Amino acid sequence: MGETMxxxxxxxxxxxVTCLVDLFRPSVGFAAVKLLEDAGCTVExxxxxxxxxPAFNSGDRATxxxxxxxxxxxxAPFDFVVAPSGSCAGMLKxxxxxxxxxxxxxxxxxxxxxxxxxxxxSFLFHVCGVRAVAARLAATATYHDSCSGLRExxxxxxxxxxxxxxAGLKLAEMHDANVCCGFGGTFCVKYPDIxxxxxxxxxxxxxxTGASLLLAGDLGxxxxxxxxxxxxxxxxxxxxxxxxxAGMTDEPAIGAPHAPSGPAP
Amino acid sequence: MTExxxxxxxAAAPLGIAKAATHSASTQCFKGNxxxxxxxxxxxxxxxxxxxxxxxxxxxxxxxxxxxxxxxDAARDIKDHTLAYLDLYLEAYERRMTEQGGNVHYAVTAEDxxxxxxxxxxxxxxxxxxxxxxxxxxEIGLNDFLDANGIAAVETDLGxxxxxxxxxxxxxxxxxxxxxxxxxxxxxxxxxxxxxxxxRNLEEPTSLLAEARSVLxxxxxxxxxxxxxxxxxxxxxxxxxxxxNEGNGDLTATLPRAHIxxxxxxxxxxxLEDLAQLLRVLARSATxxxxxxxxxxxxxxxxxxxxxxxxxxxxxxxxxxxxxxxGGEFRDMLRxxxxxxxxxxxxxxxAVGGHAYGWVYPGPMGAVLTPAxxxxxxxxxxxxxxxFCGRCEEVCPVRIxxxxxxxxxxxxxxxxxxxxxxxxxxxxxxxxxxxxxRLYRLATAVAARLMALAARGRGRFRHLPLASGWxxxxxxxxxxxxxxxxxWQARRGAARGNADPxxxxxxxx
Numbered sequence: 001m002g003e004t005m006x007x008x009x010x011x012x013x014x015x016x017v018t019c020l021v022d023l024f025r026p027s028v029g030f031a032a033v034k035l036l037e038d039a040g041c042t043v044e045x046x047x048x049x050x051x052x053x054p055a056f057n058s059g060d061r062a063t064x065x066x067x068x069x070x071x072x073x074x075x076a077p078f079d080f081v082v083a084p085s086g087s088c089a090g091m092l093k094x095x096x097x098x099x100x101x102x103x104x105x106x107x108x109x110x111x112x113x114x115x116x117x118x119x120x121x122s123f124l125f126h127v128c129g130v131r132a133v134a135a136r137l138a139a140t141a142t143y144h145d146s147c148s149g150l151r152e153x154x155x156x157x158x159x160x161x162x163x164x165x166x167a168g169l170k171l172a173e174m175h176d177a178n179v180c181c182g183f184g185g186t187f188c189v190k191y192p193d194i195x196x197x198x199x200x201x202x203x204x205x206x207x208x209t210g211a212s213l214l215l216a217g218d219l220g221x222x223x224x225x226x227x228x229x230x231x232x233x234x235x236x237x238x239x240x241x242x243x244x245x246a247g248m249t250d251e252p253a254i255g256a257p258h259a260p261s262g263p264a265p
Numbered sequence: 266m267t268e269x270x271x272x273x274x275x276a277a278a279p280l281g282i283a284k285a286a287t288h289s290a291s292t293q294c295f296k297g298n299x300x301x302x303x304x305x306x307x308x309x310x311x312x313x314x315x316x317x318x319x320x321x322x323x324x325x326x327x328x329x330x331x332x333x334x335x336x337x338d339a340a341r342d343i344k345d346h347t348l349a350y351l352d353l354y355l356e357a358y359e360r361r362m363t364e365q366g367g368n369v370h371y372a373v374t375a376e377d378x379x380x381x382x383x384x385x386x387x388x389x390x391x392x393x394x395x396x397x398x399x400x401x402x403x404e405i406g407l408n409d410f411l412d413a414n415g416i417a418a419v420e421t422d423l424g425x426x427x428x429x430x431x432x433x434x435x436x437x438x439x440x441x442x443x444x445x446x447x448x449x450x451x452x453x454x455x456x457x458x459x460x461x462x463x464x465r466n467l468e469e470p471t472s473l474l475a476e477a478r479s480v481l482x483x484x485x486x487x488x489x490x491x492x493x494x495x496x497x498x499x500x501x502x503x504x505x506x507x508x509x510n511e512g513n514g515d516l517t518a519t520l521p522r523a524h525i526x527x528x529x530x531x532x533x534x535x536x537l538e539d540l541a542q543l544l545r546v547l548a549r550s551a552t553x554x555x556x557x558x559x560x561x562x563x564x565x566x567x568x569x570x571x572x573x574x575x576x577x578x579x580x581x582x583x584x585x586x587x588x589x590x591x592g593g594e595f596r597d598m599l600r601x602x603x604x605x606x607x608x609x610x611x612x613x614x615x616a617v618g619g620h621a622y623g624w625v626y627p628g629p630m631g632a633v634l635t636p637a638x639x640x641x642x643x644x645x646x647x648x649x650x651x652x653f654c655g656r657c658e659e660v661c662p663v664r665i666x667x668x669x670x671x672x673x674x675x676x677x678x679x680x681x682x683x684x685x686x687x688x689x690x691x692x693x694x695x696x697x698x699x700x701x702x703r704l705y706r707l708a709t710a711v712a713a714r715l716m717a718l719a720a721r722g723r724g725r726f727r728h729l730p731l732a733s734g735w736x737x738x739x740x741x742x743x744x745x746x747x748x749x750x751x752x753w754q755a756r757r758g759a760a761r762g763n764a765d766p767x768x769x770x771x772x773x774x
Contacts, residue, residue, distance in 0.1 A: 017749050019699075023709050024742060026749035045753045049705035055696055057653060058688065059675030063696045070702065098669075151655035180612045184652025190688070191296070191650055192734035197303055197616040198652070199739070227739030230725060255725035255742035 011041040011128070014078035016071070016117075018088045019050040020219040021240075025254065028219060031246035032084040032120050038246075039128035046074040051083075051091040057185055061099065068096045069106065072113045080127070081117040084242050085218045086149020087185075089119035094152050119149055120242060121217060125158040132165035135247035140170040142211040143241070144202070144225065145178045146218040159217060159241050166244060172209040176201075183224040199228045207234060213253075214238040226254040290639060292623035295646035302617040307446050312618050315443055319609035322553020323660065333549070340546045341664045343539045344600035347531075348591065354500040354533045355582065361503030365565030367578040375405035378583045382407065382492065382525055385579055386416050389523055391489035397507060397514035398422035399494025400438055400603060401527050401583055403625040404638070407492070418492070419484045421513035423477050430457045436619030436627065439551050439605040444618045447473070481513070491517035491575070495528035496602070497543060498580075501536040504564040505580065508547065508557040518563050523577035526563070530582050531599040543602060546662035551604035586638045594673050598633050600663040607657035607667060613650055622647060629657035629667040636674050645683050648674035710751045713744040720744075 013036050017029040029045075036043045052067035071092065075081045083089040093114045100106035124130040143163065149155040156178075163171055182188065182198025202225055206214050214229070214236055216222050226238035237253035252258055291298060302308055327333045347354055359369045372378035378401075386394065394411060396402060396418055408429065411418045420429040424442035428435060430453045435441030442450070451467045454476055467473055493514050497506040505526045507514045518524045534540055548554040567574030590596055608614040608628025619627030624644070626634050632647040641648075648671040657667045678684045698705040720726060720743030729736050747755075 019709075022749040023713050024744045026745055026747065026752055029749040029753070045750065047702045047706060047750070049699040049702045052699065055692060055699075057672060057675065058692050059672065059677070059679030059684065060692060060696070061676055061679075063692075063700065066700050067696075070700065074702070147652070147654040147656070151659055180652050180654035180656070182612065182652060184654070186688075187650075187652045189732065189734040191299070191613075192737055193303055194299055194613055194616050194650065195652075196738035198612045223742050224739065227725070227735070227741055230740040231727075231738065251745065252724055255740055257724040258722040 010079070011039075012077075012079045013041040013043050013123075014075045014081050015043050015045045016048060016051070016075070016081055016083040016088060016092065017045060018083055018085045018219065020223070021084060022048075024223065025219055025240065027248060027251040028084055028240040028242055031240070031242040031248045032082070034246040034248065035120070035124060035130075035133070035242060036082060036128075038134075039124055039130050041080075041128070044078070046077075048074055051088040053087065053091050053185055056091065056095060056099070065099050068099050068110070072096065072106075072109055075113065079116060080123065081113065082120055082123045083117070084120040084240065085220075086119050086146050086153055086155055087218050087220060089117060089122075090148035090152035092117045119153050119155055119217070121158045121162060121245075122153060122155055125162065130162070133162055133245045133247075135245055136167040137244055137247070137249060138168040139213045140172050140209075140211045141213040141215050141244070142172050142174045142206055142209040143177065144174070144181060144206070144214065144216040144221065146216055146221045147180050149217050150178055155217070159215075162245055163215070163241065169244070172211045174205045174209045174211075176205055181221045181225050183221045185220065188224060195224075196228075199224055203228045203232055203234070206236060207232075212236060213244075215241045215244060217241050219254075222254055230255055290624040290643060292635060292639065292644040292647060295621060295623055295650060298621035298623055299617040299650070302621045307449060308444050308618050311444050311446050312615055315437070315440075315609055316615045319553065319605075323550060323606060323609070324553075326549045326553050326555060330545075330549070333546070336542060336546050337662050337664060339542050340602070340662055341600060343534060343542060344531075344602075344663050347534055347539075348596065348599055351530065351533070351591065354535055355530060357500040357535075358498050358503060358533050361500065362565065362580060363503075365503055365578075366568075367503070367565040367580055370579060370581045372581055372583045372585070375583070375585050378405050378527065378581050378585070379407060379410045381581050382527070383411065383414055383416070385523065385525060385577075386411070386490055389489055389577070391416060391523075393484070393488045394418040394490045394492055395484055395488040395517045395521065396420050396425070397491070397493035397509065397517040398425045398441065399492070399527055400435070400625060401494050401529050402492065403435060404529075404585065405527075405583065407527070419481070419488075421481050421485065421511075421517055422509070423474060423511060423513075426477055426481065427453060430454075434620065434625060437605060437608060438603050438626065438628075438630075444620060485516045485520050488517075488521040490523045490525060491519075491521040492525045492527060493517050495526050495532050496547070497540055498526075498528055498533040499535075499537055499540050499562070500533055502562075502564060504537075504562040506540060506560065506562050508544070508560050510552075510554075510558040512559050515559060515561050518561065519573050519575065522575055523579065524563065524566075524575040526578075526580045528580065528582060530584055530587055531601075547602055547604055550606040550660065550662040590637050595633065595637050595670055597665050598630070598637065598670060600665055601630055601634070602663060603630075604662055606660040606662065607665075610656040610660050612652060612654060612656075629671070630665070633665075633667055633670045633674070641674055641677055641681075642683060645678060648672075648678075649684075706748070706750050710748045713748045714746065717744045717746045 021028045033043050052064045055063040097110045097114050100110040181202045182195040188195040222238050229236050239253050243249055362369050370381045408418045420426045427442040427450055436444040493507055495505040496508050548557045566578040607630050611628050614628045622631050624635050636644045651671050653668045698708050725740040725742050729741050
């Protein structure tokens, strides 16, 4: 806010697309690109794999460090690193510096990298000063606060504020929106029954809102909640919040069948 | 304690020291415990209390106190400072305590503590002991041990009394019987208090409480020794502090001939002023009270002119692995003031309750503390059974980084090859690709296409052979088609009007 267009144009963003978006839902990545470009950023996507959380949270520190070093290197040329995920952004911003603490070469690099890394909505709101989007969607949606975004990065009001500017969209708060959905990365396959008990409560809270659309900022949580809703026979659609903010909701919702007209581009 | 067991105990009284009946840990069976817990309807009903009431009450009192967050910082700093000079504060506490006529005993291990307590009881010829709620007593398996040595120990906290009737461990560190419904407790009372009229009405919780009171009143008067834990020990005055809501702790401490305080070494705080600050966060974090109903300081035996109090006063200071934590990465865990807020806010605890964790300390604090006390090889699942949602750390009154320390345990497990082989192989396979971004991009491009084809336009899978843990309960969303990176590459290539550089090309959509 309060900058000239020329200053805005200088924001050179490397998109950390996240492995789940890359593999399962590229449309979220393209929605992020559109939102960033609309905010005056230039966006590039350096070659990447994963932020390393599966290794980090499994106690494999050596692999985590190798992957972290690779990510820090790949994004060295950019002014900013932006990820459409609170969980991956938290890994990059909070945990990379922890991984290299005390390392004279890498700690300063990890600290600098952390300082320029942002979760997508946080970046749009706080760095780019975006306060409204041009999107339109006639629906009632409910928003789930994913844990890392909420508790590691303090993301709470930003998604709600921006969603509030989507024409036609109504927000219905669910009970316990800030409670974990039970995904937890590898937790959901290591302890599937406990994970199921947790997501069952979440699905009930989502359904109780009467919303037709579930939104969140992390694809892992979304796949977990969408999968549970679908297994329960619910018709509630699930999307990443970036898709709605970018006005890119032509793709079928998460886990929904393709439209009969054939695969989307 | 039922008549039956106390008779057994008396009959079994040996000359030497009997070994403690195994205060058995089932930490190794976490998954099986959890599965059983998820299918236990009574437990699931009882657990709703934790999820609803504890959280709302804490939030309410925290919101009412503007300086609550600053108090948490102060509480953390007081504990950190004390831990940095723990040896000095323990010596100061011991000196002040001894000056007031008390006896301080150091116990390195659980066995040492049990033997010290038994020795005190034997010297007094004690046959009956009352107990205030003490997690450290649970940790050392004190009741079974005293029982096996002919001394009947009766729990006097209502929740502890109930689980003692059931021969269970506490399922929560401040609400030991929170896993039970009222109907189950009524059944236990009718079974245990078989001398009372059968037709009596026990519908109301207050009638259960009244019955426990009248039964326990006799025990209080008959006890030779009272054993309590300590929430804090104050170095400045030599005082031991307990916070309770039932007043049973006071009767335990003052009525018998001797009072034994059993406390772990990290309970010491420097001054009364420090104590006051910690008390302000303790009850608020625990039960959502501003203060617990009773906050009792005891400082040595009865003095000349005192109206009541014990003739002998002993303090057993237990290490049991804690001093080894002081110098390492789990040191912050020693800040814990046992409020239970972490488990009250834990989605895993809400789902499976405290017994699933298999030992004395459940929930996030147990997932960090238990491996330190009984060995990570005995408790491999505990630090893994967390989604890392971070709510425990968010509410911890002394800001213990619980998820970070659970991750530290996972690192130890990984280093020592204690994690399951399948998980290690899966991780190694994934890491091979994740560390080679170019190869990763090619492999995922193929995988995404194959999975999208396999889903045949239905958008998701109901069964996936390698992800049955997921698809047992949930559908699994199929990839949209080409990966983001391959699409991006293709677009950039098209925009530049030239082909991808060799080796950069992903599978095109």
